[in-house]
Amino acid sequence: MNNTLKNCSLFLVGMMGAGKTTVGQELAKRFNYRFFDTDTLIERVTGTDIPQLFATQGEERFRQLETQILGQLSAQLRSVISTGGGIVLKPENWGYLRHGIVVWLDVPPEVLYDRLKTDETRPLLKTENPLETLQKLCDRRQSLYAQADLHLTLTGAESPEKVTDTVLTQLPRILKSNSVHN
Numbered sequence: 402m403n404n405t406l407k408n409c410s411l412f413l414v415g416m417m418g419a420g421k422t423t424v425g426q427e428l429a430k431r432f433n434y435r436f437f438d439t440d441t442l443i444e445r446v447t448g449t450d451i452p453q454l455f456a457t458q459g460e461e462r463f464r465q466l467e468t469q470i471l472g473q474l475s476a477q478l479r480s481v482i483s484t485g486g487g488i489v490l491k492p493e494n495w496g497y498l499r500h501g502i503v504v505w506l507d508v509p510p511e512v513l514y515d516r517l518k519t520d521e522t523r524p525l526l527k528t529e530n531p532l533e534t535l536q537k538l539c540d541r542r543q544s545l546y547a548q549a550d551l552h553l554t555l556t557g558a559e560s561p562e563k564v565t566d567t568v569l570t571q572l573p574r575i576l577k578s579n580s581v582h583n
């Protein structure tokens with residue numbers, strides 16, 4: 402199992418609520434790799450939670466910190482790295498993501514809404530119509546997430562373990578076709 406990734410790292414991207422943190426932890430366990438989560442690390446270095454950080458310092462500051470943390474993590478080998486939903490927005494972040502294999506967990510906005518409707522920790526969803534916000538964000542980001550090496554189209558009914566199994570099944574094909582990692 403440890404050789405499956407040829408020692409490089411795996412980055413999970415996708416919308417908020419897609420399961421990056423949940424599935425990332427499971428993947429790290431299966432590989433016996435270290436697990437990092439950019440959102441958690443931002444909270445740790447700032448000593449603030451994400452809603453508070455957005456409220457006091459704004460999204461732009463959050464995005465700067467996100468890029469800094471991603472840059473540091475991109476030097477890690479043998480790690481699974483779950484990112485924040487907006488990591489794909491900055492072109493420079495792709496320079497870092499390209500240090501590993503990038504997997505897009507693509508979950509319909511209706512499912513994301515269902516998972517997050519009672520969750521208070523996503524400041525971008527503090528709108529009058531969070532479902533519509535999710536739909537718009539999905540539309541706007543679609544072509545950015547599509548730069549991932551592996552696109553998993555999910556219904557939302559798959560368990561985190563099942564999503565993990567699917568990633569593991571697909572990885573050999575991705576590694577074969579991705580000469581950077583060979």
Ligand SMILES: Nc1ncnc2c1ncn2[C@@H]1O[C@H](COP(=O)(O)OP(=O)(O)OP(=O)(O)O)[C@@H](O)[C@H]1O
Nearest residue numbers: 416417418419420421422423485486516559560561
């Ligand atoms: N495959 C799944 N099936 C059912 N629920 C799930 C699944 N994956 C994640 N969840 C649930 O959805 C919620 C959001 O999951 P998670 O925090 O892993 O998403 P995320 O992609 O990391 O979001 P963010 O970008 O905001 O960090 C959590 O309550 C989690 O338990």
Ligand SMILES: O=C(O)C1=C[C@@H](O)[C@@H](O)[C@H](O)C1
Nearest residue numbers: 417440484485486487523524
């Ligand atoms: O989709 C986004 O832009 C975000 C997703 C979360 O993971 C956090 O990074 C933050 O709430 C912003």
Ligand SMILES: [Mg+2]
Nearest residue numbers: 421422440483
């Ligand atoms: Mg997360």
